[in-house]
Amino acid sequence: MVEPKASGRGTGRARKSPAKARRAPANKGTGARRDQEVLEAATKVFHARGYADASVQDIADELGILKGSLYHYIDSKEELLFRLLDESHQEVAAILEEVLAIEGLEPLERLRLYVTRQVEYTSKNLAKMAIYYHDVDQLSEERRKEVLRNRRTHERFVASLIAEAQERGEVPADLDPALTTNYLFGSMIWVYRWYRPGGKLRPQQVAATCADFIMGGLTAPR
Amino acid sequence: MVEPKASGRGTGRARKSPAKARRAPANKGTGARRDQEVLEAATKVFHARGYADASVQDIADELGILKGSLYHYIDSKEELLFRLLDESHQEVAAILEEVLAIEGLEPLERLRLYVTRQVEYTSKNLAKMAIYYHDVDQLSEERRKEVLRNRRTHERFVASLIAEAQERGEVPADLDPALTTNYLFGSMIWVYRWYRPGGKLRPQQVAATCADFIMGGLTAPR
DNA sequence: ACGAAGTTCAAACAAGCGTTTGGTTTTTTA
DNA sequence: TAAAAAACCAAACGCTTGTTTGAACTTCGT
Known part of the structure; x- marks a missing residue:
C-alpha cells in the first residue's frame, strides 16, 4: 500500500538480470x-x-x-545458491543412475540399494543436502522451476521402480507408486533434519535401518 | 574481515531492548x-x-x-514467529494427548490413529505446519531450544509407543524405537512439502495411505 | 454522552543488505 | 623478467529492513 518495492524480490516476476557472463575463472590448470x-x-x-x-x-x-x-566468483547471491543446488542435484542423480545401471537386479533390490546409498550420502554430506532440500524456495521462479523439474524426473524413476515391483506382485496392488514415493522420500530426506555426525550413529547404520523401514512400508500387505 | 563503516559514529553493537511487556490486548470480550x-x-x-x-x-x-x-500486536518479528510455533505445538501435542487418552487401545492401533490424525491435520493446516517444521531454526537460541525441547518430549512418547508394541512382539526386536521414530516422522512431516490442497488427493486419503506405509515399516520382519 | 481502551497513521531511525566500480596487489605464464 | 590473468581491497551506492515515537482516530462499555 505504501512503501513501494523497487526490487522485485518475492512475489511475481523475477528480476531479469542483464544476462552477463559468469565471472568464474576459466578452468585451466588449478584455476577453479x-x-x-x-x-x-x-x-x-x-x-x-x-x-x-x-x-x-x-x-x-x-x-x-x-x-x-x-x-x-559469483554473479549474485542467488546464482550462488543455484550453483550449489545444481551441483547437489548432479550428485543425487548420479546415485540413482548408478543403481539403475547395475544389471540383473530385481526392482526391490534396486530400491533398497538406492535408498541405502542415498541416505548414506545424505548423512555424509549434511550441509549440502540440507540446503538442497530446505532452500529451494528461495530461488527465483525460473531457477526454482528448473530444479523442481529435475527433481520430479528423479522421483518418477523411483516411482517406476515401485511400479515394477508391483507388477511382480511384490508390492500391494492397491498402492499408488507416485504417492508412496513421497512417503519414501520423507523418511529418506528427513535425515538431514535430525542426523548429527559425530554421534553414536554411523552413516551406514542410518542407511541400513532407513532402508529396512522403507522396504517394510513398501512391501507390507494391507 | 570487518566491513568498514562509511560514516563512523559510535559503533553500538547489538542494542538490547529493555524487555518490555507484551502489548497484546487483554482478552476481554472480543478483544483478541x-x-x-x-x-x-x-x-x-x-x-x-x-x-x-x-x-x-x-x-x-x-x-x-x-x-x-x-x-x-507484536513485540518483534521473532516473537511473532515464536507465538505461531508455540500455537502449532499446542495443537500438535493435543492430537497426541487425545490418542493417548483413549482407553483399551493396543499400541499399534494407537500409533496408527496418531499418524492418521496428525497427517490429516497437517494436510488441512499446511501453512501452519510448514512454518512449524521449516522455520524453527530462525528463532533465537533460547526460544529455539524451548521449541525443540517440547518436540523431543513429543517424540519420546511416540517412541515409547513403539517400544510397547515391541514388547508384545508386534514390532521386530532389533529395531531402535527412537531411531525409527525419525523415519516415522519423516514420512509424516514431509507431507507439508509435497501436498497441495485442491488436488485430487483428499486429506483423509493421504492420512490413510501414509499410516499404511508407516505401519508397514514398523511391523515388517527384517 | 463520556471516557477509556483499542487501533491506526505518519514519519523517522540506524543498521544491514546485495551489488558496483576502479584501482592495487599477487600469482601465473611464457 | 615482463606481460597477462587472477585475486583482492577500499569505498561507496541505493534500498530495505525491523523498530520506535507521539499523536490522532475509532469503538465500545457504562
Missing part, C-alpha cells in the same frame, strides 16, 4: 580451486544460518576476504 | 479478535515467502495497515 572454496564456504554458511538469513558478508568472512571481492 | 487476524496474516505470509524472506511490511500489507501499526 578458489572457486571451489567459495562454494564450500557458502555451503557451510548457508547451512548454518539458512540461505535467506545468511549474508554475503558471512561468506566473505569465512573466506577471509571483503564481500565485494566475492563478486569475482 | 484482531490479534488472531494478525497471527493468520503472518501464517499466510511466512508460509508463502519463508520467515526470513518475509517482511513485517508484507504482513502489514496483508492486513491493510502500516507496518508500524503492527507493533501494537
Whole structure:
C-alpha cells in the first residue's frame, strides 16, 4: 500500500538480470580451486544460518576476504545458491543412475540399494543436502522451476521402480507408486533434519535401518 | 574481515531492548479478535515467502495497515514467529494427548490413529505446519531450544509407543524405537512439502495411505 | 454522552543488505 | 623478467529492513 518495492524480490516476476557472463575463472590448470572454496564456504554458511538469513558478508568472512571481492566468483547471491543446488542435484542423480545401471537386479533390490546409498550420502554430506532440500524456495521462479523439474524426473524413476515391483506382485496392488514415493522420500530426506555426525550413529547404520523401514512400508500387505 | 563503516559514529553493537511487556490486548470480550487476524496474516505470509524472506511490511500489507501499526500486536518479528510455533505445538501435542487418552487401545492401533490424525491435520493446516517444521531454526537460541525441547518430549512418547508394541512382539526386536521414530516422522512431516490442497488427493486419503506405509515399516520382519 | 481502551497513521531511525566500480596487489605464464 | 590473468581491497551506492515515537482516530462499555 505504501512503501513501494523497487526490487522485485518475492512475489511475481523475477528480476531479469542483464544476462552477463559468469565471472568464474576459466578452468585451466588449478584455476577453479578458489572457486571451489567459495562454494564450500557458502555451503557451510548457508547451512548454518539458512540461505535467506545468511549474508554475503558471512561468506566473505569465512573466506577471509571483503564481500565485494566475492563478486569475482559469483554473479549474485542467488546464482550462488543455484550453483550449489545444481551441483547437489548432479550428485543425487548420479546415485540413482548408478543403481539403475547395475544389471540383473530385481526392482526391490534396486530400491533398497538406492535408498541405502542415498541416505548414506545424505548423512555424509549434511550441509549440502540440507540446503538442497530446505532452500529451494528461495530461488527465483525460473531457477526454482528448473530444479523442481529435475527433481520430479528423479522421483518418477523411483516411482517406476515401485511400479515394477508391483507388477511382480511384490508390492500391494492397491498402492499408488507416485504417492508412496513421497512417503519414501520423507523418511529418506528427513535425515538431514535430525542426523548429527559425530554421534553414536554411523552413516551406514542410518542407511541400513532407513532402508529396512522403507522396504517394510513398501512391501507390507494391507 | 570487518566491513568498514562509511560514516563512523559510535559503533553500538547489538542494542538490547529493555524487555518490555507484551502489548497484546487483554482478552476481554472480543478483544483478541484482531490479534488472531494478525497471527493468520503472518501464517499466510511466512508460509508463502519463508520467515526470513518475509517482511513485517508484507504482513502489514496483508492486513491493510502500516507496518508500524503492527507493533501494537507484536513485540518483534521473532516473537511473532515464536507465538505461531508455540500455537502449532499446542495443537500438535493435543492430537497426541487425545490418542493417548483413549482407553483399551493396543499400541499399534494407537500409533496408527496418531499418524492418521496428525497427517490429516497437517494436510488441512499446511501453512501452519510448514512454518512449524521449516522455520524453527530462525528463532533465537533460547526460544529455539524451548521449541525443540517440547518436540523431543513429543517424540519420546511416540517412541515409547513403539517400544510397547515391541514388547508384545508386534514390532521386530532389533529395531531402535527412537531411531525409527525419525523415519516415522519423516514420512509424516514431509507431507507439508509435497501436498497441495485442491488436488485430487483428499486429506483423509493421504492420512490413510501414509499410516499404511508407516505401519508397514514398523511391523515388517527384517 | 463520556471516557477509556483499542487501533491506526505518519514519519523517522540506524543498521544491514546485495551489488558496483576502479584501482592495487599477487600469482601465473611464457 | 615482463606481460597477462587472477585475486583482492577500499569505498561507496541505493534500498530495505525491523523498530520506535507521539499523536490522532475509532469503538465500545457504562
